[in-house]
Structure formats: structure tokens, C-alpha cells
Amino acid sequence: MIDCLHRLHRLLCPLAVVFFLSAGLAAGVAAQPAPTTAAPAAAMAPRVLACTVCHGKEGRATPDGYFPRIAGKPAGYLANQLLNFRDGRRSYPQMTYLIEHLTDDYLREMAEHFAALDLPYPPPPPPQAPPAVLEQGRRLVQQGDVARNVPACVACHGAAMTGVAPSIPGLLGLPRDYLNSQLGAWKTGQRRAHAPDCMADIARQLTPEEVSAVSAWLAAQPVAAGGKPARTLPAAMPARCGGVADVPVAGR
Structure with missing residues (x-):
């Protein structure tokens, strides 16, 4: 029964996203702010309603298990993932559909909105392995x-x-x-x-x-x-990774 509900949620979630798009991100597409201005949190919240359909209220995630929490994640990471979805480095058609016409600056504003949310985490579930x-x-x-x-x-x-x-x-x-x-x-x-x-x-x-x-x-x-993410790593990273060029790498 639980597996059935999971599958049903994964099927219905993209449909709900399309519905909420008209009230959320679609408004942002038509009125994207100038690159030098950032939308206040109160103004940004209704524009990202489509995100919360799958990612949970305020981006806290849902019990389903297939859509991750985005609230409080580092802004640079969230922005990179939005760009990856838009530009084809990550594949999930529903995400691409939502953001394919949004500019880099607008995606970064979305990322900053969710990154700024300071919300408690629930306790972890019991271990699911021996x-x-x-x-x-x-x-x-x-x-x-x-x-x-x-x-x-x-x-x-x-x-x-x-x-x-x-x-x-x-x-x-x-x-x-x-x-x-x-x-x-x-x-x-x-x-x-x-x-x-x-x-x-x-x-x-x-x-x-x-x-x-x-x-x-x-x-x-x-x-x-x-x-909350740390400000720095205690030591250099063991390997160079794309998207984090500002982090020192061991031996380089």
C-alpha cells in the first residue's frame, strides 16, 4: 500500500506542478527583476509555489522520499543545480519544464530564497539496514x-x-x-x-x-x-570539483 502511494505521488506531483506554475513561476517569467535587484523574501515566496508542491512546504521536503529538502541548502549549490537542470546536465523533465526559460539571475534569486530559510530538521527515521x-x-x-x-x-x-x-x-x-x-x-x-x-x-x-x-x-x-553549512573546510579538498573552484585542493 505504501509503495502504491509513493508511485501515485510521483505521478501526481508533476501534474500539480503544472497547475501551480500558473500562479508561481509563470508570474516570475513575465516579471523577472533586473539583475541588480533582489526580490524580497515576501515577494519571492509566491513565485516559488511550484517548487513547494514537490519539495514540501517552504522546501522542507516531504515524507515520500524522492524529493529532497532544499530549504537551508547553500545558495551556490542550489543555483548550480537549477542551472544543471535547465542546461541538461541533470535530467528530470518536470524540473526542466519549470525553469527552461528563466535567466541565470532569476535562478540565483530562487536559490538565495530557499538558502535563507532557517527551518528545523525532523529527527531521522530508524536505521533501514543491519x-x-x-x-x-x-x-x-x-x-x-x-x-x-x-x-x-x-x-x-x-x-x-x-x-x-x-x-x-x-x-x-x-x-x-x-x-x-x-x-x-x-x-x-x-x-x-x-x-x-x-x-x-x-x-x-x-x-x-x-x-x-x-x-x-x-x-x-x-x-x-x-x-547550517560550515564556512570553510578544515583542510583542502582531495580532488578538484567543478562548480567549487574557490575551494583549495590538496597538492595544487
Whole structure:
């Protein structure tokens, strides 16, 4: 029954997006602000109603598990993802339809609106994997696998895994299904980022079992510090990643 409801939500959500588009983003397309002015939060909220149909009230996410939280994510990261959807580096037709005619500046205003929302995270769900699998996921997240040149997740996403401003996302507070699907999309090339696409390189090194273990462990962790991204990483990143050129890289 639950699986049936999940499938129904995924089918109905795009239809609801199209309905709300007329009251939300469509108004923004016709009245995009000049690049030098930023829309106040009160003015921006009704323009992004279409986003909240799938991503939940104020972008908090929904219990469904397939649409991630966007509230409080780093503005640079959200802007990059909107640009990736619009320009074809990420593939989800409903997202592309919503934003394909929006300018870079308007997408950045949308990103800044959601990034500025300071909303509490709910407690994580109970672990969805056996202890041995969770331990495998923990090791990969916190230590990586040096023998295969797989860096620890914390080396880029921060010790608390809440991300790093302005462009590195947090990994906590996300559903296991979503984490699984995104790592799988990087492995198969369905999700891409600006070159060098470091996440694609890392994901291709992981087995399906390791992807599942990492996702299960991350999804079971509480979100520290209100989920706010760190200002800096404690050390240089282990590899160069597109979209985060301002972050120092080890040995370079």
C-alpha cells in the first residue's frame, strides 16, 4: 500500500506542478527583476509555489522520499543545480519544464530564497539496514577507501556533513531513496556536473552494495548544528570539483 502511494505521488506531483506554475513561476517569467535587484523574501515566496508542491512546504521536503529538502541548502549549490537542470546536465523533465526559460539571475534569486530559510530538521527515521551494513557505510563516509582512491565524504562535505558555503551541499536530512537514486544517477551518467565531475568519478568506484550502505548510514544520522553549512573546510579538498573552484585542493 505504501509503495502504491509513493508511485501515485510521483505521478501526481508533476501534474500539480503544472497547475501551480500558473500562479508561481509563470508570474516570475513575465516579471523577472533586473539583475541588480533582489526580490524580497515576501515577494519571492509566491513565485516559488511550484517548487513547494514537490519539495514540501517552504522546501522542507516531504515524507515520500524522492524529493529532497532544499530549504537551508547553500545558495551556490542550489543555483548550480537549477542551472544543471535547465542546461541538461541533470535530467528530470518536470524540473526542466519549470525553469527552461528563466535567466541565470532569476535562478540565483530562487536559490538565495530557499538558502535563507532557517527551518528545523525532523529527527531521522530508524536505521533501514543491519548493523554490519551501517558500519560499512560509516567507514566509507568518514574514512573513504584509500586503496581505490575513494575519498571520505567528510573530506568535501564537512565534518558535520552539513555542507560548506557557498556551493557544497550537506548529506544529512535526506531520504535513503533519494541518496541511492542520486549516487546511482552519477554512476550511470544520468546526473552530471561541471567538469571535472568529481562525484561521478567517485560514484563509479562504488559497488551497488556500497552505495546502499552509504545511503542507509547517512539517512539514519541526526542533523547537527541546525543543518547550517560550515564556512570553510578544515583542510583542502582531495580532488578538484567543478562548480567549487574557490575551494583549495590538496597538492595544487
